Amino acid sequence: MSGPRTAPPKRPATDTASDVVRWAAFSCVPVPVVLVWYGTSIAEAISATLGLAAVTWVCRVLLRESERGAARLPAEERAPHRGRHSGTGAGAHRGGRHSGGNTPVD
Incomplete structure (x- = not known):
C-alpha cells in the first residue's frame, strides 16, 4: 500500500500572449536573411x-486587450450589476401597451 496521494505541484500559468509574440518576433529575424539569400533586394x-x-x-496589442477583457469578465460576474435595466420586475415601469386598461373599446 502506498501513502496518501498528494496533488501534483501546480505549474505557473503560462503567458500565452507573450509566447506568441516572442515566437512572432523570432520569426521576423530570419525573414530578411532568407529573402536576400534567394535574390530579393x-x-x-x-x-x-x-x-x-x-x-x-x-x-x-490585440492579444493584451483580449487578456484584459478576459480578466475583467470574472470580476464583473462577481459584482452585482446595477445597470439601466436592473431592479425592475417583469414589465414594471416600462412603456408600451397595457392590458386590461380602463378605456372603452369601440
Whole structure:
C-alpha cells in the first residue's frame, strides 16, 4: 500500500500572449536573411521585415486587450450589476401597451 496521494505541484500559468509574440518576433529575424539569400533586394527584405514587425506589434496589442477583457469578465460576474435595466420586475415601469386598461373599446 502506498501513502496518501498528494496533488501534483501546480505549474505557473503560462503567458500565452507573450509566447506568441516572442515566437512572432523570432520569426521576423530570419525573414530578411532568407529573402536576400534567394535574390530579393536588401530594400525589399527590410521593408518585408518592417511589415512583419508592424503586424506582430498590432497582434501583441490585440492579444493584451483580449487578456484584459478576459480578466475583467470574472470580476464583473462577481459584482452585482446595477445597470439601466436592473431592479425592475417583469414589465414594471416600462412603456408600451397595457392590458386590461380602463378605456372603452369601440
